[in-house]
Amino acid sequence: MASVSEMYDVTWEEMRDKLRKWREDNHRNSEQIVDVGEELINEHASKLGDDIWIIYEQVMIAALDCSRDDLAWTCLQELKKQFPGSQRVKRLAGMRLEALEKYEDASKQYDSILQDDPTNTAARKRKISILKAQGKSAEAIRELNEYLEQFVGDQEAWHELSELYINEHDYGKAAFCLEELMMTNPHNHLYCEQYAEVKYTQGGLENLELSRKYFAQALKLNNGNMRALFGLYMSASHIAASPKVNATVKKANVKYAAWATNQINRAYQVSHARYLL
Protein backbone atom coordinates (compact mmCIF):
# COMPACT_ATOMS: atom_id res chain seq x y z
CA MET A 1 0.00 0.00 0.00
CA ALA A 2 1.25 3.46 -0.90
CA SER A 3 2.51 5.64 1.91
CA VAL A 4 0.69 8.79 2.96
CA SER A 5 3.52 10.96 1.67
CA GLU A 6 3.31 9.24 -1.71
CA MET A 7 -0.48 9.33 -1.98
CA TYR A 8 -0.86 12.96 -1.03
CA ASP A 9 2.55 14.20 -2.14
CA VAL A 10 3.41 15.74 1.22
CA THR A 11 6.67 16.16 3.05
CA TRP A 12 7.30 14.92 6.56
CA GLU A 13 7.20 18.52 7.81
CA GLU A 14 3.73 18.97 6.36
CA MET A 15 2.62 15.74 8.00
CA ARG A 16 4.01 16.90 11.33
CA ASP A 17 2.25 20.26 10.96
CA LYS A 18 -1.03 18.56 10.08
CA LEU A 19 -0.77 16.47 13.24
CA ARG A 20 -0.19 19.62 15.26
CA LYS A 21 -3.24 21.30 13.74
CA TRP A 22 -5.41 18.27 14.54
CA ARG A 23 -4.01 18.31 18.09
CA GLU A 24 -4.81 21.99 18.56
CA ASP A 25 -8.32 21.62 17.12
CA ASN A 26 -8.89 18.49 19.18
CA HIS A 27 -10.04 16.65 16.08
CA ARG A 28 -11.11 13.06 16.52
CA ASN A 29 -10.15 11.97 13.00
CA SER A 30 -8.39 8.93 14.43
CA GLU A 31 -7.95 6.94 11.21
CA GLN A 32 -6.14 9.83 9.55
CA ILE A 33 -4.03 10.48 12.64
CA VAL A 34 -2.98 6.83 12.69
CA ASP A 35 -2.13 6.87 8.96
CA VAL A 36 -0.08 10.04 9.13
CA GLY A 37 1.35 9.51 12.62
CA GLU A 38 2.43 5.91 12.09
CA GLU A 39 4.36 6.81 8.97
CA LEU A 40 5.93 9.81 10.66
CA ILE A 41 7.05 7.69 13.62
CA ASN A 42 8.34 4.81 11.49
CA GLU A 43 10.13 6.83 8.82
CA HIS A 44 11.03 10.17 10.33
CA ALA A 45 11.37 9.73 14.11
CA SER A 46 14.90 11.09 14.21
CA LYS A 47 13.89 14.36 12.53
CA LEU A 48 11.04 15.15 14.91
CA GLY A 49 13.12 16.14 17.91
CA ASP A 50 11.17 16.62 21.11
CA ASP A 51 7.92 16.81 19.16
CA ILE A 52 8.01 13.05 18.97
CA TRP A 53 6.76 12.55 22.53
CA ILE A 54 3.55 14.51 22.07
CA ILE A 55 3.11 12.78 18.72
CA TYR A 56 3.45 9.38 20.42
CA GLU A 57 0.71 10.44 22.82
CA GLN A 58 -1.57 11.70 20.05
CA VAL A 59 -1.02 8.64 17.86
CA MET A 60 -1.52 6.30 20.80
CA ILE A 61 -4.94 7.71 21.61
CA ALA A 62 -5.93 7.59 17.93
CA ALA A 63 -4.67 4.01 17.72
CA LEU A 64 -6.91 3.06 20.65
CA ASP A 65 -9.83 4.56 18.74
CA CYS A 66 -9.00 2.35 15.76
CA SER A 67 -8.41 -0.85 17.75
CA ARG A 68 -4.74 -0.73 16.76
CA ASP A 69 -3.47 -2.08 20.06
CA ASP A 70 -0.15 -2.99 18.43
CA LEU A 71 0.54 0.62 17.58
CA ALA A 72 -0.85 1.90 20.90
CA TRP A 73 1.42 -0.51 22.80
CA THR A 74 4.51 0.63 20.86
CA CYS A 75 3.78 4.29 21.57
CA LEU A 76 3.12 3.56 25.23
CA GLN A 77 6.41 1.69 25.63
CA GLU A 78 8.37 4.58 24.12
CA LEU A 79 6.65 7.04 26.46
CA LYS A 80 7.20 4.80 29.49
CA LYS A 81 10.90 4.57 28.68
CA GLN A 82 11.27 8.32 28.27
CA PHE A 83 9.06 9.39 31.18
CA PRO A 84 9.25 6.69 33.87
CA GLY A 85 6.78 7.23 36.72
CA SER A 86 4.91 9.97 34.89
CA GLN A 87 1.23 10.47 35.84
CA ARG A 88 0.45 11.53 32.32
CA VAL A 89 1.81 8.27 30.91
CA LYS A 90 0.00 6.31 33.63
CA ARG A 91 -3.24 7.88 32.42
CA LEU A 92 -2.46 6.72 28.87
CA ALA A 93 -1.89 3.20 30.18
CA GLY A 94 -5.30 3.48 31.86
CA MET A 95 -6.90 4.57 28.60
CA ARG A 96 -5.46 1.52 26.88
CA LEU A 97 -7.07 -0.68 29.53
CA GLU A 98 -10.36 1.14 28.92
CA ALA A 99 -10.07 0.47 25.19
CA LEU A 100 -9.60 -3.22 26.00
CA GLU A 101 -12.73 -2.94 28.19
CA LYS A 102 -10.70 -3.88 31.28
CA TYR A 103 -12.57 -1.28 33.27
CA GLU A 104 -11.65 -2.53 36.74
CA ASP A 105 -7.95 -2.51 35.94
CA ALA A 106 -8.29 0.92 34.35
CA SER A 107 -10.08 2.23 37.43
CA LYS A 108 -7.32 0.88 39.68
CA GLN A 109 -4.77 2.63 37.50
CA TYR A 110 -6.57 5.95 37.90
CA ASP A 111 -7.03 5.37 41.63
CA SER A 112 -3.27 4.93 42.00
CA ILE A 113 -2.72 8.25 40.22
CA LEU A 114 -5.23 9.91 42.54
CA GLN A 115 -3.52 8.44 45.61
CA ASP A 116 -0.32 10.22 44.67
CA ASP A 117 -2.10 13.33 43.45
CA PRO A 118 -5.72 13.81 44.60
CA THR A 119 -6.10 16.90 42.43
CA ASN A 120 -5.34 15.06 39.20
CA THR A 121 -8.33 16.10 37.11
CA ALA A 122 -7.45 13.88 34.14
CA ALA A 123 -7.68 10.71 36.22
CA ARG A 124 -10.99 11.75 37.76
CA LYS A 125 -12.46 12.49 34.36
CA ARG A 126 -11.32 9.14 33.00
CA LYS A 127 -13.12 7.42 35.86
CA ILE A 128 -16.28 9.25 34.87
CA SER A 129 -15.72 8.18 31.25
CA ILE A 130 -15.64 4.57 32.42
CA LEU A 131 -19.05 5.02 34.01
CA LYS A 132 -20.31 6.50 30.77
CA ALA A 133 -18.87 3.62 28.74
CA GLN A 134 -20.61 1.15 31.03
CA GLY A 135 -23.93 2.90 30.52
CA LYS A 136 -24.09 4.04 34.15
CA SER A 137 -25.42 7.48 33.24
CA ALA A 138 -26.90 8.33 36.64
CA GLU A 139 -23.60 7.59 38.39
CA ALA A 140 -21.61 9.44 35.75
CA ILE A 141 -23.84 12.48 36.25
CA ARG A 142 -23.47 12.29 40.01
CA GLU A 143 -19.68 11.98 39.86
CA LEU A 144 -19.41 14.77 37.32
CA ASN A 145 -21.51 17.07 39.52
CA GLU A 146 -19.21 16.34 42.47
CA TYR A 147 -16.19 17.00 40.29
CA LEU A 148 -17.60 20.34 39.15
CA GLU A 149 -18.20 21.45 42.73
CA GLN A 150 -14.44 21.31 43.14
CA PHE A 151 -13.35 22.30 39.66
CA VAL A 152 -15.97 24.92 38.81
CA GLY A 153 -14.00 26.33 35.88
CA ASP A 154 -13.64 23.14 33.87
CA GLN A 155 -15.55 23.96 30.69
CA GLU A 156 -15.05 20.59 29.08
CA ALA A 157 -16.70 19.06 32.13
CA TRP A 158 -19.65 21.46 32.07
CA HIS A 159 -20.19 20.65 28.40
CA GLU A 160 -19.96 16.92 29.00
CA LEU A 161 -22.49 17.26 31.81
CA SER A 162 -24.89 19.20 29.57
CA GLU A 163 -24.70 16.37 27.02
CA LEU A 164 -25.31 13.72 29.66
CA TYR A 165 -28.39 15.62 30.85
CA ILE A 166 -29.67 16.05 27.29
CA ASN A 167 -29.37 12.30 26.71
CA GLU A 168 -31.42 11.74 29.86
CA HIS A 169 -33.96 14.27 28.59
CA ASP A 170 -33.34 16.44 31.68
CA TYR A 171 -33.38 19.65 29.67
CA GLY A 172 -33.70 21.97 32.66
CA LYS A 173 -30.39 20.79 34.11
CA ALA A 174 -28.76 20.78 30.67
CA ALA A 175 -29.80 24.43 30.32
CA PHE A 176 -28.18 25.22 33.66
CA CYS A 177 -24.84 23.78 32.48
CA LEU A 178 -25.03 25.77 29.25
CA GLU A 179 -25.83 28.92 31.25
CA GLU A 180 -22.58 28.39 33.15
CA LEU A 181 -20.73 28.09 29.85
CA MET A 182 -22.40 31.17 28.37
CA MET A 183 -21.50 33.21 31.46
CA THR A 184 -17.83 32.40 31.16
CA ASN A 185 -17.82 32.50 27.34
CA PRO A 186 -20.22 35.29 26.38
CA HIS A 187 -18.85 35.48 22.82
CA ASN A 188 -19.19 31.80 22.04
CA HIS A 189 -22.03 31.50 19.52
CA LEU A 190 -22.13 27.71 19.79
CA TYR A 191 -23.08 27.71 23.48
CA CYS A 192 -25.80 30.30 22.78
CA GLU A 193 -27.18 28.23 19.96
CA GLN A 194 -27.10 24.98 21.95
CA TYR A 195 -28.83 26.70 24.87
CA ALA A 196 -31.53 27.90 22.47
CA GLU A 197 -31.99 24.33 21.18
CA VAL A 198 -32.40 23.01 24.72
CA LYS A 199 -34.94 25.69 25.60
CA TYR A 200 -36.87 24.96 22.37
CA THR A 201 -36.92 21.27 23.19
CA GLN A 202 -38.19 21.99 26.69
CA GLY A 203 -41.22 23.58 25.05
CA GLY A 204 -43.88 25.95 26.26
CA LEU A 205 -44.35 29.56 25.20
CA GLU A 206 -41.85 31.07 27.66
CA ASN A 207 -39.09 28.66 26.64
CA LEU A 208 -39.84 29.22 22.96
CA GLU A 209 -39.47 32.97 23.40
CA LEU A 210 -36.22 32.47 25.28
CA SER A 211 -35.00 30.12 22.58
CA ARG A 212 -35.80 32.69 19.89
CA LYS A 213 -33.82 35.32 21.81
CA TYR A 214 -30.80 33.06 22.15
CA PHE A 215 -30.92 31.94 18.52
CA ALA A 216 -30.91 35.65 17.66
CA GLN A 217 -27.99 36.24 20.01
CA ALA A 218 -26.03 33.38 18.45
CA LEU A 219 -26.66 34.91 15.02
CA LYS A 220 -25.44 38.28 16.25
CA LEU A 221 -22.23 36.61 17.43
CA ASN A 222 -21.85 34.68 14.18
CA ASN A 223 -24.15 35.47 11.28
CA GLY A 224 -23.00 32.33 9.47
CA ASN A 225 -24.49 29.99 12.07
CA MET A 226 -27.18 28.21 10.03
CA ARG A 227 -28.55 26.32 13.03
CA ALA A 228 -29.20 29.65 14.74
CA LEU A 229 -30.90 30.99 11.61
CA PHE A 230 -33.10 27.94 11.19
CA GLY A 231 -33.80 27.94 14.93
CA LEU A 232 -34.88 31.58 14.79
CA TYR A 233 -37.29 30.73 11.98
CA MET A 234 -38.72 27.69 13.81
CA SER A 235 -39.15 29.38 17.18
CA ALA A 236 -40.66 32.58 15.74
CA SER A 237 -43.05 30.52 13.58
CA HIS A 238 -44.21 28.45 16.53
CA ILE A 239 -44.73 31.55 18.69
CA ALA A 240 -46.70 33.28 15.91
CA ALA A 241 -48.89 30.20 15.54
CA SER A 242 -49.57 29.89 19.28
CA PRO A 243 -53.14 30.70 20.39
CA LYS A 244 -51.75 32.16 23.63
CA VAL A 245 -50.06 35.22 22.13
CA ASN A 246 -51.65 38.61 21.54
CA ALA A 247 -51.80 40.27 18.14
CA THR A 248 -48.71 42.43 18.70
CA VAL A 249 -46.48 39.52 19.66
CA LYS A 250 -47.90 37.48 16.78
CA LYS A 251 -47.17 40.25 14.30
CA ALA A 252 -43.61 40.67 15.58
CA ASN A 253 -42.85 36.97 15.33
CA VAL A 254 -44.35 36.71 11.86
CA LYS A 255 -41.90 39.46 10.89
CA TYR A 256 -38.94 37.62 12.51
CA ALA A 257 -39.90 34.39 10.75
CA ALA A 258 -40.20 36.18 7.41
CA TRP A 259 -36.82 37.80 7.89
CA ALA A 260 -35.27 34.46 8.75
CA THR A 261 -36.85 32.82 5.67
CA ASN A 262 -35.33 35.53 3.54
CA GLN A 263 -31.89 35.05 5.05
CA ILE A 264 -32.14 31.27 4.68
CA ASN A 265 -33.07 31.54 1.00
CA ARG A 266 -30.20 33.98 0.47
CA ALA A 267 -27.79 31.58 2.17
CA TYR A 268 -28.90 28.72 -0.08
CA GLN A 269 -28.62 30.86 -3.19
CA VAL A 270 -25.11 31.83 -2.20
CA SER A 271 -24.19 28.17 -1.74
CA HIS A 272 -25.79 27.24 -5.08
CA ALA A 273 -28.03 24.66 -3.48
CA ARG A 274 -31.44 24.09 -5.00
CA TYR A 275 -33.69 23.68 -1.97
CA LEU A 276 -35.84 26.63 -0.93
CA LEU A 277 -38.26 26.91 1.94
Place this chain on the structure above:
Amino acid sequence: MSIKLTTQAYCKMLLHAAKYPHCAVNGLLVAEKQKEKKKDSHSTPILCVDCIPLFHGTLALAPMLEVALTLIDTWCKENKYVIAGYYQANERTKDFRPNQVAEKVGARIAENFSEAAMIMVDSTRFTMGCYEPILAIYDHHENKWKCRDCNADCFEDWCEAQKITSALLEGRSYESLIDFDNHLDDLRNDWTNPEINKSVLHLC
Protein backbone atom coordinates in the same frame (compact mmCIF):
# COMPACT_ATOMS: atom_id res chain seq x y z
CA MET B 1 -46.57 -4.81 6.67
CA SER B 2 -42.88 -5.39 6.08
CA ILE B 3 -40.14 -3.27 4.58
CA LYS B 4 -37.29 -4.26 2.32
CA LEU B 5 -34.08 -2.33 1.81
CA THR B 6 -32.19 -1.61 -1.37
CA THR B 7 -28.43 -1.79 -1.43
CA GLN B 8 -28.17 2.00 -1.57
CA ALA B 9 -30.30 2.43 1.55
CA TYR B 10 -28.40 -0.19 3.57
CA CYS B 11 -25.03 1.05 2.38
CA LYS B 12 -25.51 4.64 3.37
CA MET B 13 -26.87 3.64 6.79
CA LEU B 14 -23.75 1.64 7.55
CA LEU B 15 -21.42 4.24 6.10
CA HIS B 16 -23.00 6.82 8.39
CA ALA B 17 -22.42 4.63 11.45
CA ALA B 18 -18.85 3.92 10.28
CA LYS B 19 -18.05 7.60 9.81
CA TYR B 20 -18.89 8.38 13.43
CA PRO B 21 -18.00 5.27 15.42
CA HIS B 22 -17.82 7.24 18.66
CA CYS B 23 -21.24 8.90 18.28
CA ALA B 24 -24.88 8.01 18.12
CA VAL B 25 -26.18 8.51 14.57
CA ASN B 26 -29.66 8.58 13.09
CA GLY B 27 -31.41 9.09 9.80
CA LEU B 28 -34.47 8.50 7.67
CA LEU B 29 -35.45 5.91 5.09
CA VAL B 30 -37.55 6.82 2.08
CA ALA B 31 -39.71 4.70 -0.18
CA GLU B 32 -41.35 5.41 -3.52
CA LYS B 33 -44.85 6.75 -3.14
CA GLN B 34 -47.40 4.08 -4.12
CA LYS B 35 -49.72 5.28 -6.89
CA GLU B 36 -52.93 3.83 -5.55
CA LYS B 37 -53.83 1.91 -2.43
CA LYS B 38 -54.04 -1.71 -3.50
CA LYS B 39 -56.52 -3.91 -1.68
CA ASP B 40 -53.79 -6.35 -0.75
CA SER B 41 -51.19 -3.66 -0.09
CA HIS B 42 -50.24 -5.24 3.19
CA SER B 43 -48.80 -8.27 1.43
CA THR B 44 -46.42 -6.37 -0.83
CA PRO B 45 -43.42 -5.21 1.14
CA ILE B 46 -42.48 -1.54 1.08
CA LEU B 47 -39.15 -1.00 -0.66
CA CYS B 48 -36.94 1.59 1.03
CA VAL B 49 -34.93 2.91 -1.87
CA ASP B 50 -32.80 5.49 -0.15
CA CYS B 51 -31.49 6.66 3.18
CA ILE B 52 -30.96 10.22 4.41
CA PRO B 53 -28.37 10.41 7.21
CA LEU B 54 -29.44 13.05 9.71
CA PHE B 55 -27.35 13.67 12.81
CA HIS B 56 -24.41 12.44 14.81
CA GLY B 57 -23.71 13.07 18.48
CA THR B 58 -26.60 14.52 20.45
CA LEU B 59 -29.84 13.22 18.98
CA ALA B 60 -32.26 14.36 21.65
CA LEU B 61 -32.78 18.00 20.65
CA ALA B 62 -35.86 19.06 18.69
CA PRO B 63 -35.29 22.11 16.51
CA MET B 64 -32.83 20.78 13.90
CA LEU B 65 -34.75 17.50 13.71
CA GLU B 66 -37.89 19.47 12.84
CA VAL B 67 -35.98 21.46 10.22
CA ALA B 68 -34.63 18.25 8.70
CA LEU B 69 -38.04 16.57 8.63
CA THR B 70 -39.56 19.65 6.95
CA LEU B 71 -36.86 20.00 4.28
CA ILE B 72 -36.70 16.27 3.60
CA ASP B 73 -40.49 16.07 3.39
CA THR B 74 -40.43 18.78 0.71
CA TRP B 75 -37.68 16.93 -1.15
CA CYS B 76 -39.69 13.72 -0.92
CA LYS B 77 -42.75 15.38 -2.46
CA GLU B 78 -40.62 16.70 -5.33
CA ASN B 79 -39.25 13.20 -5.95
CA LYS B 80 -42.45 11.19 -5.34
CA TYR B 81 -40.96 9.62 -2.21
CA VAL B 82 -42.45 9.18 1.20
CA ILE B 83 -40.62 8.99 4.54
CA ALA B 84 -41.02 5.34 5.43
CA GLY B 85 -38.62 4.67 8.27
CA TYR B 86 -36.08 5.82 10.82
CA TYR B 87 -32.74 4.32 11.79
CA GLN B 88 -30.50 4.87 14.77
CA ALA B 89 -27.20 3.54 16.04
CA ASN B 90 -26.55 4.27 19.71
CA GLU B 91 -23.36 5.74 21.13
CA ARG B 92 -22.48 2.64 23.11
CA THR B 93 -21.73 -0.37 20.94
CA LYS B 94 -23.48 -2.82 23.22
CA ASP B 95 -26.65 -0.74 23.43
CA PHE B 96 -28.94 -1.48 20.50
CA ARG B 97 -32.33 -1.06 22.08
CA PRO B 98 -34.57 1.75 20.80
CA ASN B 99 -34.66 4.67 23.21
CA GLN B 100 -37.08 7.54 23.69
CA VAL B 101 -35.72 9.49 20.71
CA ALA B 102 -36.14 6.52 18.38
CA GLU B 103 -39.66 5.83 19.59
CA LYS B 104 -40.71 9.47 19.32
CA VAL B 105 -39.39 9.99 15.79
CA GLY B 106 -40.67 6.58 14.75
CA ALA B 107 -44.13 7.41 16.05
CA ARG B 108 -44.09 10.76 14.26
CA ILE B 109 -43.24 9.03 10.96
CA ALA B 110 -45.90 6.40 11.58
CA GLU B 111 -48.51 9.18 11.82
CA ASN B 112 -47.94 9.93 8.15
CA PHE B 113 -47.07 6.44 6.99
CA SER B 114 -48.79 3.58 8.75
CA GLU B 115 -46.27 0.92 7.73
CA ALA B 116 -43.31 2.91 9.05
CA ALA B 117 -40.38 0.91 10.37
CA MET B 118 -37.84 1.75 13.05
CA ILE B 119 -34.41 0.27 12.55
CA MET B 120 -31.71 -0.10 15.18
CA VAL B 121 -28.16 -0.86 14.07
CA ASP B 122 -26.36 -3.54 16.06
CA SER B 123 -22.80 -2.25 16.18
CA THR B 124 -21.46 -5.31 17.99
CA ARG B 125 -21.80 -7.27 14.74
CA PHE B 126 -20.51 -4.51 12.51
CA THR B 127 -17.57 -5.82 10.47
CA MET B 128 -15.77 -4.70 7.32
CA GLY B 129 -16.90 -7.90 5.63
CA CYS B 130 -20.60 -7.26 6.36
CA TYR B 131 -21.22 -11.00 6.43
CA GLU B 132 -24.59 -10.71 8.08
CA PRO B 133 -27.27 -8.03 8.24
CA ILE B 134 -26.77 -6.09 11.45
CA LEU B 135 -30.18 -4.49 11.78
CA ALA B 136 -33.10 -5.00 14.11
CA ILE B 137 -36.33 -3.92 12.43
CA TYR B 138 -39.27 -2.76 14.51
CA ASP B 139 -42.84 -2.50 13.23
CA HIS B 140 -45.48 -0.29 14.81
CA HIS B 141 -48.36 -2.38 16.19
CA GLU B 142 -51.02 -0.87 18.44
CA ASN B 143 -48.77 1.92 19.71
CA LYS B 144 -45.93 -0.47 20.50
CA TRP B 145 -42.80 -1.30 18.57
CA LYS B 146 -42.33 -5.00 17.91
CA CYS B 147 -39.01 -6.41 16.81
CA ARG B 148 -38.85 -8.52 13.69
CA ASP B 149 -35.99 -10.78 12.74
CA CYS B 150 -33.74 -9.30 10.07
CA ASN B 151 -32.30 -11.69 7.54
CA ALA B 152 -31.56 -11.75 3.82
CA ASP B 153 -35.30 -11.54 3.06
CA CYS B 154 -35.33 -7.95 4.33
CA PHE B 155 -33.19 -6.89 1.38
CA GLU B 156 -33.95 -6.44 -2.29
CA ASP B 157 -30.69 -8.30 -2.98
CA TRP B 158 -28.69 -9.24 0.11
CA CYS B 159 -25.67 -10.57 -1.81
CA GLU B 160 -25.35 -7.31 -3.69
CA ALA B 161 -25.87 -5.28 -0.52
CA GLN B 162 -23.20 -7.29 1.32
CA LYS B 163 -20.65 -7.02 -1.47
CA ILE B 164 -21.10 -3.34 -2.17
CA THR B 165 -21.32 -2.18 1.44
CA SER B 166 -18.15 -4.11 2.25
CA ALA B 167 -16.35 -2.64 -0.77
CA LEU B 168 -17.31 0.92 0.17
CA LEU B 169 -16.26 0.40 3.79
CA GLU B 170 -12.86 -0.93 2.68
CA GLY B 171 -12.50 2.04 0.37
CA ARG B 172 -13.34 4.42 3.27
CA SER B 173 -16.22 5.98 1.34
CA TYR B 174 -17.70 6.95 4.68
CA GLU B 175 -15.20 9.80 4.87
CA SER B 176 -17.19 11.58 2.17
CA LEU B 177 -20.66 10.70 3.44
CA ILE B 178 -22.72 13.82 4.18
CA ASP B 179 -25.35 13.92 6.90
CA PHE B 180 -27.75 16.74 7.74
CA ASP B 181 -25.39 17.98 10.47
CA ASN B 182 -22.65 18.36 7.85
CA HIS B 183 -25.14 20.24 5.67
CA LEU B 184 -25.92 22.66 8.49
CA ASP B 185 -22.19 23.24 8.96
CA ASP B 186 -21.85 24.09 5.26
CA LEU B 187 -24.88 24.35 2.98
CA ARG B 188 -22.84 23.15 0.02
CA ASN B 189 -22.70 19.70 1.59
CA ASP B 190 -25.38 17.65 -0.15
CA TRP B 191 -27.28 15.27 2.13
CA THR B 192 -28.58 13.31 -0.87
CA ASN B 193 -25.00 12.03 -1.31
CA PRO B 194 -24.98 11.89 -5.14
CA GLU B 195 -21.34 10.79 -5.28
CA ILE B 196 -21.92 7.81 -3.03
CA ASN B 197 -25.07 6.92 -4.97
CA LYS B 198 -22.92 6.91 -8.10
CA SER B 199 -20.35 4.64 -6.45
CA VAL B 200 -23.08 2.20 -5.44
CA LEU B 201 -24.51 2.17 -8.97
CA HIS B 202 -21.05 1.76 -10.40
CA LEU B 203 -20.43 -1.34 -8.31
CA CYS B 204 -23.79 -2.93 -9.07
